[in-house]
Amino acid sequence: MEWNDLINFANIKFLKEIVSRLDIQVATLLGQTSNNMSYNGFVASAININVDLIIIEGWYDEVNGRGVI
Known part of the structure; x- marks a missing residue:
């Protein structure tokens, strides 16, 4: 036993x-998008970096x- x-x-x-670790990552992502700028992130396909x-x-x-821009 x-x-x-x-x-x-x-x-x-x-x-x-x-x-x-996930808690820290989520807090970072929420802080990044909640600074009165809800449109400061976007998602784009980057399969071929420096081509697409x-x-x-x-x-x-x-x-x-x-x-990261």
Whole structure:
């Protein structure tokens, strides 16, 4: 029974860390769009970066697959 408690504790700790990271990301995204500027973000297809979409000012976030302008 103690072994099951240990496994459950480890799984809960892992899930809590994931939820904490997601909480930070959501708070960042909400803060980014709620500064009295609800239209400061948009979504565009960037499958072929520098072909379909050319970023003149900003940078391309390869990890998240998005351009930050």
